Amino acid sequence: MAKKKPARPARPAKSAEPTTAQLRKEYYARRAAEQALEELGLRLEEREPPKGDAQWWASARDALDRLEILHAVWRFTGLAGFSPEPEDFDPDRGWPTAEEVEAVFGSWDKMLDESGIDDAIFGVVVEKALSAHEKLAAREKELELRAGKLEDEGKKIPELKRREEVARAKRDEADGARATAEAERDAVGRERDAAAARVAELEAEVATLRAAAAAIADAPPAENELLEEMERTLADAAATQQARDELHDRMERLRAEREQDRRTIAELTQLLARVDTGAEDAGAAESAEPEAPPATVLEAVERAAAQSEHLRFAPKAFETAAESPFRRPGLVLRTLRGLDALAARYEAGDMGKSLSQLAAEHGITQWKGDIAETTRKRYEDDYSFYLDGPGSPKLWVGPHIGLGSGSGAQFIARIYLHVSDGSDPDVPRGIVVAVVGRHLPDTTT
Template sequence: MAKKKTARPTRPQKSAEPTTAQLRKEYYARRAAEQALDELGLRMDERPAPRGDAHWWAGTRDALDRLEIMHACWRFTGMAGYAPEPEDFDPDSGWPTAEEVEAVFGSWDKMLDESGIDDSIFGVVMEKALAAHEQLGARERELELRAGKLEAEAKKIPELRRREEVARAKRDEADDARAAAEAERDGLTRDRDAALSKVEALTAEVAELRAAAAARDEAPPAETELLEEMERTLTAAAATEEARDDLHERMERLRTEREQDRRAIAELTQLLARVDAEGAEAPDGTVVDAVEAPPATVLEAVERAAAESRHLVFAPKAFETASESPFRRPGLVLRTLRGLDALAARYAEGDMGKSLGQAAAEHGITQWKPDIAETTRKRYEDDYSFFLNGPGTPRLWVGPHIGLGSGSGAQFIARIYLHVSDGNDPDVPRGIYVAVVGRHLPDTTT
């Protein structure tokens, strides 16, 4: 049920002019007061009018004005980030005018001195903040330039790889042609030697026939046939010599082309190694210097990564397998291991909110494989297991692995096999462990 409202009493309205009764009442009250003062010996008309202290009031107003202006100065500095100038105090925006400041303090600079704002920690903080901002801007521009350079270098990689493949194909073709030329040369040499032996035998036989004919003083019919056979053999031997010379010239050309291809492949391989090593992230998140010399071997790449790693753990087997790897791009191995170290740092902190493969892609690791088939692991136990710190320490199994390179053969492709521990085993702390670096381990397809 709704609550019933009660009406408020109305107040009596005052009349515009006092009534006669009111005036009479006020008159008698005033007369009574005057009589009471007369009895006390006090007459109001004989006392001087009260006066105030103008100097005290002026000082108070001056102090209040000074406080108000200094408060405005500090408030402006706090909002704008710098001490105000005379033109900054706009009365339309609620600030005192420069004339009011000069009237109270004498000058603008004196007001700033008395406010103490120039010597406050606020100014020092602002200067340091501006200096830090300028340094950050310079660092950002430097990183943008470096990123642009790395992007430009990355765009060159496909062309460099194409040129390397072309040079490698030409070298292989030249090797095949050289081998065929050498086989042909050896065949012609054998034919030449056989022809020379036959010529010597025919020459000896002709000499014998001539000697016999001279003794009988007659020319045997067989001598003419032998001479003709010898001429044919000499002609064939001369043709063989000419063919052999041609083969020598071809072999020299092929040897020269092969040497040029070899130098081109070496230059392209070194350039790819530098590109592989550039742009990598160090464990603290900084960019590795682009002028760093690339590693010469896979073992050197693993040793360098292990020396600078802060979170990634390397098993002894990783160094053993790396020493046997003929992979031609050790710079790519180093860059991938550095990315894995950054990934291991994130994994050690706890749940990343995504899979390891997704997090690895953020560090430039794209060919991530989550695990090994169980049948493969059981069939090749020794290959897919390792000791954490040598015999007598925990034996672990590899699972996730990373593919490197493209093509076929251990010179062009490599693998990095890992063990990922969640920390449930007290003997194996949470982290990522590098078990094998180098050749593709055997599986059901090999």
């Protein structure tokens, strides 16, 4: 099939006609060359003009046309990201036409097969990049939804804390009222027993007086007075019994209210523990079951130690955690997980900021500085520990983290740390958890 060859661009015209001097110079130069050839026995007019190989030139033009088209296909695909269709080759934009492609290769599909463009690696790369982009977009949307849910949960925390404080205040009030009621009940019981003993004494005296009245006829006034006193005593005893019954009913009501407050506090504590544990679990899938909050501080430390990759735990951390009555072990677990991420950055030397600033980036806001030297000397046993038990290096606690609010070991806790810079060959660079639980003694206690 005949192919259409793009017209070659015309050579640019000369800027001006040659002068007579130039023509004369060219003529004498040509004549000198002819004379030199004649002296050698060569005459140009006697030789036949050379002939070209038309078939060879046709094959060369075909090969060049194929290379030009294949180059255009690969260039279009590299720029656009997909293989061209016939309508994509616009000659006005410098591309060969579909007719030229069919003239050289026979068909568009044959040209694509010979180009090998469908097996090109960047096609696979583009496909995988688009697939990865879709997955990242879906993941981003999922994370946005999860962040929104966590933000909503975070907004509930102040209200939950307020409800817990109200319930705790009501419980304390109920405990005080119950103690008062029990004291009043005991007092009434003592009065009732005394009144009953007095009634028994009076009844015995009445019986004695009645027997004496039967024997002495002139004694009725004394007997009447004793009978009236006995009736008054019996009336007082009845009033005391009624007051005792009322106090008993009041104590039962207070006991029921106290039990209801106890259940409310337990529910709020469990909900707050779930918030403490689940607030950082932003990467878990929505279909996965929520993590059960730890029941005790010791369980929180054991779970964190099993999951930590960089944070180290001294034996004393487990001993002190077992003695801690802190009511929010989920907060302890979440803080220890944040410390593990902080320890990873500290081990790698990825700092540029202070540890307190980096701790805030991992959700640890109550970071405290080092311990005063006077406190260490006064309470050496409390502020020192062995890294791996007796016989291992003895270290000192330094920075610590405050947890919770209020007063008492049930509402506040501390995590004491040792930060090693790696200068001691026996203690590698890193962060060690030394004490978890109660506030250690200091100069203010």
